[in-house]
Amino acid sequence: MGGCNVDGNLNQENFSAPMPWIGIYVAAASLACLIAMAADVVHGFRHWKLWFPSQFFSINATTLTLIGVAVKLSVDLNTAMPSRQDQLAKLSSSVLICTVMGNSMPSLGSMENKEIMMNIIAFGILVITLIVNICIQLATGAIFVFFKEHVFIMFIMLVLLIMMNFSALTIPVSKRYLEHNYNKRYQLALKEGMNETDKRVASKLKECLMKHWMMAHTSSPQFVMGRSATCTASGAICLLSTMILAEAMLRTYLMPWSFTFCGGESDYKWSTTLVLATQTIAVAVGTIGPASRWFISINFRCAKRGNITYKGEFRVEKYWTQRLIELKECPLSFIRIKNRHCRKLAHETRNKFLDLCIGMQTGNVIMSKAIRLISIFLVSRILLCCDFCKQWKKKFKFNTVFNDSGPESQPNQKLDLRCYVLHLEGEDAFVEHMMRSNCDATDHWFQRGKKREPKYIVKLLEKSTFSQGFKGVLDFDSEKVPCLDLEEPPNSWALPVVTLTSIALALPNISGCSIKELMCGVHEGIMYINYIENFLDSKEDVTNIRKTADMVWLGVDLYHTWLDVDLRKLSLHGKSSKEILEGLAETAKFIFEESKKKQMTTNVCLRDTPSKWPVKELAANSMYRISETLLLNYEGSLNQTGERLFEALTVMISDVLAACLTNIKQVIKRKCLNSTIEEREESVRHAVYILGKTENILNILDQRIPPSMDPHQISSIDEWRLLHKMESPLAFPSSSPSEGDTASSVSSDFYVTIE
Structure with a gap:
């Protein structure tokens, strides 16, 4: 009675009985994250947005709650988890956090300034709590294998958190700049439309919408964030964390003699296997978006493919630090201190802190661009081999294509929409690529609407x-x-x-x-x-x-x-x-x-x-x-x-x-x-x-x-x-x-x- 056995001692079995149900609860939260990230992947492929916007899985109160439940095993300090599945489940929970950060970073662009700040603070608290708990478990022996893997994952978590926080600082500045440019290009599109009097109204509207689509798509805050240096670099880091989990799992199952696990059974029992399976699939699916952004970036920036050089690659554009500079120039009007020396101290302390942040932001951008450049050197040989195979394949089809070509097969003359591609400083090389990859989007949606004509x-x-x-x-x-x-x-x-x-x-x-x-x-x-x-x-x-x-x-x-x-x-x-x-x-x-x-x-x-x-x-x-x-x-x-x-x-x-x-x-x-x-x-x-x-x-x-x-x-x-x-x-x-x-x-x- 009352949790005690017949001897009057505490009955431990009564307290451990619901633990498998808690494991199911963790697996259900992980499954919800998996479904949301999979929906983003499907949405990206369906609309051919291979930078994969965060349409369904974004940082908000709901996802933060789900993530907090999903990483329950990593923050469990005192439950014995001796088996192979138990220790792998702790590692998979940590890797899931890295995947979530890399996957949902573009969603910051669709938030208001206050919403960004609140979500970033909440996510930061969650990540710091997780890192502290893992450190405690490494010290107490609750985590007794995969020591190096956990250290690497904690370092990756910290790097991704810094990237996410400092990337969020650029959003208000980039939105303001792109909104101003959109309004100017909008007026230009209207003037050009008024000059075209020899076309039917539907044709004029279609051409006008092609211009507006190009402006709206290239200035979409999620797309701007998704193609940024920090977001593409986070894709490489996210992919690295997935590889660490894969390495740990392969070593565990293919080289079992290299690990020594403890005997006995965890209080979570069979539910840890369910959690491990669900989170492994979630990590694999969630890595598709970040890895795709990273690959597209290096694919285009490879010198022989994008016809660009690496000169000025490590230049930090103004918009990265402009928000911090603006904050530095603002007076501390919210502080009511009568003493002049105290006001001076507060002002100088604020400036020193912002100088530190500016330095960290500069380092963040340089590190992100360095990761991108290293990735180019590692992958460029593979990309060039792919190009060679495509050219070799075309040689066998050239005659057939030439003979079959006729007036009806000639490509339609397309509008030159270069001036309607809205881009930030340092993105000039992307203009041609963004125009080519999005020119046909208007035709696609126009034809879809035409099929459903009333x-x-x-x-x-x-x-x-x-x-x-x-x-x-x-x-x-x-x-x-x-x-x-x-x-x-x-x-x-x-x-x-x-x-x-x-x-x-x-x-x-x-x-x-x-x-x-x-x-x-x-x-x-x-x-x-x-x-x-x-x-x-x-x-x-x-x-x-x-x-x-x-x-x-x-x-x-x-x-x-x-x-x-x-x-x-x-x-x-x-x-x-x-x-x-x-x-x-x-x-x-x-x-x-x-x-x-x-x-x-x-x-x-x-x-x-x-x-x-x-x-x-x-x-x-x-x-x-x-x-x-x-x-x-x-x-x-x-x-x-x-x-x-x-x-x-x-x-x-x-x-x-x-x-x-x-x-x-x-x-x-x-x-x-x-x-x-x-x-x-x-x-x-x-x-x-x-x-x-x-x-x-x-x-x-x-x-x-x-x-x-x-x-x-x-x-x-x-x-x-x-x-x-x-x-x-x-x-x-x-x-x-x-x-x-x-x-x-x-x-x-x-x-x-x-x-």
Whole structure:
């Protein structure tokens, strides 16, 4: 009882019983690190980023906690671990820390300054604690084999920690410099794009995005950190730590007579084997990224391959020490010391410390470049042999390639993007390499987007009234319809489209194929409308209206219901279009009034702000106004079948979608600048992907924007409606007859000009 045996002595077995479960816990944490690092490797190969950015495994609170658990065996001071697997597991935990530091160093570039400082301090505490614990175990005999290996690993850990800390100092300076250069090149790209008037809008945007992609990719903080001298050198050191672990394991299993292990069994029992296996795989996978960065760096810098010399190789560029110099020049304003001699002492102490840091940073950079240079001398012979083999192989294929070459096999003329490669001081030799290796990235993502082109939207847009300036934007809501309240809420792009689609579903005698095509077109269109509204429209008064549109569309898309009204059941009851519209208008009016009464009884008074009405009121108001408008405009034709009205509704939906989608060009352009430097690469990549998906849409809508509207007005549906009321159709750009005009002319007799 109470941890004591029958003799009253402490029962040691009760305390050691859960140790295997702790080993499983350590193995699980190591497995989590393995999965995250493997995901980064897969992501790097998939996107052909062989410098392997830290997309999934970065230094943060979660990974630091996982690492702290994973190295539990290395910091265990008093548990007996006598066997071969036990001692190897202690070594693998230490090597795992080195792998983690080398693998996650690029992730520092994607952090804010304060976040970098906190994570670096936390990681430093973890590493120093681990080194102290290993030293204690070496002194007490808890670690009684692999003495040299542990000493080497501790030295590597310390070197990597210094590299990581001092590399972090360059991040604020490099970000500031690259952001300034990006803004200058951005303006240059815009000027060049304005001068190109003989190309279609999609082609101009694609060339513009190629320039922005090159700028965004080469200025990506993770890429800048990944190609730096310290990060590439850390790859070599990380690879060395992996080789030390491999050497220890091979000697242990292939030369067992060279070691003397103790008898007995560890309290962790079989779980140490599981930990060792998991951590060994994690070290192997985690070394791929750092080793690849190191190899790419020396591969390019080999003199006969990159056509560069080693002159000035050990020069320390200004940006390495600029942050420390700036700190040295700042006064100690945070210290409130009255005594002048004490203030002077504090100031001089600070300067001496910063001078020491500047010296360490200089030594850090020189050491990193020395490692890179030594690596070049060691690997250059292998690289030259590989080049010789490639040239020898090409000789046998030359005739075949020459005979098969034709006009179609000639390489496309590519843009010269050298001036859009953003680089730091000392990276001039990388400009050509970075341009060549990333020129085709835009085409890759453009083609991926093109494969997922929204075909139903293109088919729907062909029915739009291009020549009449998207007349349906005005026709869906008439000013002659009486208001349900004193004020009307502002319009959004999505809510009219959703309401018009709801009415179209309720019409009788409509073929299932027509319904399916409309629903698919609207489904694709709503995604783009939401994207455009969220990105361009910053007005807070339409946020609730957007939520209303999303909620209504969810019911229409999934269940064919509008606020619990079964639309398909209405269409099957055999009623005329007029009766259905009247029923929807009455239902909407009833829902609106009931919701209004409920608001009054609960003392919730939002009547002075229509945009903040409850969702049901906003949806009901839209349905009432659109239904009454259709009853008013098409009164003479509503007793017939619903096919002609369905066609008229389709044209209105197409017009509203088309007018909204004219904003895609502005969205793509703004995505290239309206993002932080850490997110810009992903933002531009997404813009290229969207351009690929919407190329045909942009070409269809090219030159359809009214010349009297500026970009701010184009993003607002109310501005479009106001322009229609103020100007005649002649104010809109005309076009030659097309499929869209032909399709819309079929239902032209349904349109009545609303004064």
